[in-house]
Amino acid sequence: MNATVTAPVATCAPEEAVTRSLLGYGMLAGPFYVAVSVGQGILRDGFDFGRHAWSMLANGPYGWIQSANLVLTGLMVMAFAVGLRRNGAGKAAASLVGVFGAGTVGAGIFRADPGRGFPEGAPEGAAEASLHGMLHFVTSGVGFVCLVVAMLLLARRFAPGASRAVAVVFLAGFGCMAASGGAAWSILLFTGAVILAWGWVAALAAVEYRR
Template identity: 40%
Template structure:
């Protein structure tokens, strides 16, 4: 058994950085933006107005780091067997972030000032929501469930339970945020809080998963996979 190779380690470290970077940028940007209420407004609304480029860059940069992390997940899981769909779900989360940055959301909940409370969709906003679905409906929840099974089969019950609880907490927070953004009277004032809770939960799980896989022991030496660990036997007698 050998440690994770350097190239794979670099990709996994992208996963360690992506979540904390994403959360830190949208937290600071939301705190200093005039007329913006982090408890009420979605993270995506930070892409609007003249300073919107900061959050756009945050979406795209964090998404690219997550795509790289997905490649690292594939390399680690490939060395231990068939990777399955798990790396694609991680990478899909990253693609969703990139798309959410490229296609800017529409104004919502009165931000920017003068905007309507209910969203009025443009094509950019529709595509933004479509890519966001890769984050909220596909990438994180299904990745958590897929890794729940993987850790369960490896008898890592703590990680299996943590992955399952992350999926449940993420979906619950996302549903509450969505209801708030639909102007539910009891949730509209805290919709941004619930969305941020979902993103913090997902970012923490991805970060810790990257740390966990970084310490994974893999068969063989280098990136050659399991075949590299099998010693070659001496050739047997040749038949005429």
Template identity: 40%
Template sequence: MPVTVSPVTARQELSLLWRRGDAVPIMVGMTTLEARTRRRPPLLTAGLAAAPIWILLAVVQAATRTGFDLTRHPVSMLSLGELGWIQISSFVVTGVLTLCGAAGLYATGAGGVWGPRLLGVQGAGLIVAGLFPADPGFAFPPGTPDVPGTMSAAGAVHLAAASASFLAMIAFCFVMSRRFGGSSWAVAGRAGGALLAAGLCWAMSGAAGGPLAMFAGVVAAWAWITVTMAKLERAAQG
């Protein structure tokens, strides 16, 4: 004897499956379509967490570390002193998260050729910058002479790695902004890249307030990069 399924019961079951996120076979004529609840790839989700973690830890430390002045000292110098392990961990962890984001963007195909590569350079630069701390100077940590000393080998590696990371961020902003045509979001991307470039030049010139300008540029560029990663992933999923 054939079993009759109530249309209401069938609809309820379908609704339940959708809420559970299971793949649901839907019969349309003779064609079976598989409806899936789309989830963001875990690697990409990890990448989206990098900027908030790095920025939050930098702001909290800048406000609480004795002797630290963001108008005089770059965030990198938070890696020094007894509490330096916090910023070192921040560099390494957010670098790993950024590499995860690069892998996730590559897996979705959303970032094209250069998006994942530039994120990869940024992430690798952050990790190396964490493993090789900046040199002390400008009276930080407290007790350090108020003038910069001779750059150490570790300091030189840190400077090169951080610079590579910053340049990759700038390039990402300009390269990926082209995907948004003449939209306001594209303009925001170019502005973020320009702000970071200007802040980097300002800081390297030794002018007053340079570290603060560079930090503001990093925040602007990295925020744009983070939101853009999410936008590209959503666009790739349709």
């Protein structure tokens, strides 16, 4: 008689599977947002990466794509925040990440003002701030600050030196863009800081996913 030996199959408890799924959104959010934004920037007539912030893509005939990009990305970040909380990252840090996600959703609902010649027909200078433009700045700004604080709190749990450095660079990039009135150098600095911040989010999510 031949005995059949069956190797044990690793299983994941339902609660753990849900947590891992939520954390997975943290790995998807940044690459999704960056890819959609860069793709539009390349394809949209008149868009200049050196003059226009990505949020300005929400204007014009195809502006709904960037609005949807921001809303979907924000929802993914909010799901990730729930996963962080369930994974033991701490209520304060997870809540701050959740507010960042909510701020991203708000930035998609309230579009940035057109200007600097984009989209076609917009004034060449900075446009006069509208209500929706101010709400875009406020919701995204609150989200950015919350993400910076979350980075500092999570530095005790994930890549202490890198987390603090990214927090400083991201806050400086946002501050320079706001203070300069959108000068070309500050747009490029902020764009780089945004990509760096999303990279941090994805790296954190990957570590938490394997934890």
